[in-house]
Amino acid sequence: MKNSRSVTSTLIAAAYVCSAFSFLPARAVGQDIEREIAPVIDKTIRAVMSDNSVPGMAVGIIVGERQLVFNYGFADRENAAPVTDDTLFEIGSVSKTFAATLGAYAAAEGKLALSDPASRHMPALAGSAFDRVSLLDLATYTGGGLPLQFPDEVIDDTATIRYFRAWRPEFRSGTHRVYSNPSIGLFGQLAAESLGQPYVEAIQDTLLSGFGLAKTYIHVPEAEMKNYAFGYNKAGKPVRVNPGALDAQAYGVKTTARDMLRFIQANIDPSRLELSLQKAIAATKVGYYRTGDTYQSLGWELYAWPATIDVLLQGNSSDMALKPQLTTRLEPPQKPAEEVFMNKTGSTGGFGAYAAFIPGRGIGIVLLGNRNFPVPERIKAAYTILSALEK
Template sequence: MSRMLAANICLIAAGSLSISTFTWAGDAHGSVHIEPLVNDTITALMEEHRIPGMAVALSVNGRQHYFNYGIADQEADVPVTADTLFELGSVSKVFTAALAAYFDASGDLSLSDPASHYLPALEESAFDDISLLELGTYTAGGLPLQFPDNVKNETDMLSYYRQWEPDFPPGSHRLYSNPSIGLLGYLTAQRLGQPFEALMKNHLFSPLDLDHSFFQVPHQQQANYAFGYSKEDEPIRVNPGVLDAEAYGMKSTAADVLTFVDAHMHGSAPDDTLREALEITRRGYFNMGGMAQGLGWERYAYPVSIEQLRAGNSLEMVLEANAAERLQPPLPASQNIWFNKTGSTNGFGAYLAFIPSQQLGIVMLANRNYPNQARIAAAHHILTVLAEAP
């Protein structure tokens, strides 16, 4: 681990479940002891949903706590450690959003520009009237959750976009979509004339010291790359796909993802442009009732009930087009907000949430795709207990 570890390290055996718990100095928040709160919540979650391994990272008043549970590779009996890499799935989208916002803040592009402005192949298509911001907020007019099966390469992708016709006026409905925010990442790279992965490394990963975040896991890190597990307990990893890096392709450690969360909560990015970019992503651009859509992030006024979070992360919200109210001006990147993002691949499930006003954040990475509602309930319980501690 790259940060100095304080003197609280314990190894616990709970039945067949191996738990490695790493925390920084100071284990109590008010009258609540963090370690038993997290252990009790996460071990119950893992047992209920047959999750082989999890890494949980918690930020509490500027201090970081890391908890590692179970197995990263069942066949080789490799435990989850601080170095274990998990697939982030759609959590990747908040990084893509931050990269696009970085170049908006630097003046290299404008999120209000039409998408076709950045790619001649999209001129005289529906994307003449769809902005980069609408791509990043899933409000382009009904781009689907996934590409059709016949879209297998970049040529197919561009042909698909040219022929696509929106079902709704841009900005009127939100439909969660990989091709939508994926195109935002693609156009950002086109604008800068560099590969998306290189831009991400140079402008996000390196400045924030995210040294264990990858799109293609390098050879020297393969031993740390967890296997995901299907419903049938078969080992599985994500397959390459069109715009996979931009929409769902990151692999990372819980510590790196928490560093990204802390940069949002504490304004600790190393330069003004990156700090502004992260703020841009946290603004509220469209309202869907109890949830406001940021750029990548989803926002809820805090305090937020578990029922509100469940509704905002429901299958209806993910799979159906929902009427959206454009917010002009956008809601500010307020402190008294619950920000969250889920992410899944066939073998992995991730969730992150943070509340700047409470100085609380959590990252939960698992090598099984288990229900979003269960992730949300566990995180809400942990953060609520900590926030309400006297």
């Protein structure tokens, strides 16, 4: 792969062109939309909560310019504190879409090229395997087999660098997709370094500010702790996520359903954002690698729409998350079809999240729950609700 900024400029330009769409809401957005969709959401979500012992959920939907949030159950079961519009949920790996967007923004600003070797932006990695692994490889989990998680002994920056320097690829870069927190985590870290900021500051100053996300945090401030839900583990005990290596980049975001809707709305229609953010969003709307029916973009996974529920379940299956998958690089980057379905799941020890949207239809959904309930249940619930929005 050529290590030139012109390669990434071409990729970004192609992505920007490919992402153009006609904003055509699937249905007229009247004042009765809430009355029409509420029974579908209520029936679907109450069944999910009952079947999977989920104490509380917040569900957000977008239809055109309209955003609605529906709250269920308890944010803190022990104290009978209900889920509200201010409740903060851990979104797990949905956080990766923030890290990916930051990297796309840095590329749009000319601070990095997706074709750059990772070591170019972290001198401590010079002379390691990351001389031959590109930023795009890191962002799409195709760097050669970085694992799902860091080993337990990797607990600080020094150990993280030591781990990366010693790592040896299992596959040739670009040939296999191996879903990995260290991979996207390093991408987010290098994106922030290219911008000359620590990651948390870069996210705050660039994305949270740019998207108007006032209730989204990596580190929840003391004044907001009252709104931070407790998650519940398999034993039903209250838990919250523990710190870890590159956790902010890979799974560290806490947010409300309302803020996630703002984020998705900006992804659906970025025209109100400043130009570099528009280009960043465009770069996440095309696929860089293909694995079966799944097109891997920056952070998001893409599918041709309409898609069957079986296609979405396969693309979000445990095999896709836990096993190496042969993949094909797409040159130039491309959408799977004229209309695309974009999604991302996320989990921590006590929370389960899912975000999905169809840009050309102007519809989207967010599911946030304070239990790590099964991914297939999230996909099925979202599919049911989105299908009702399209009717």
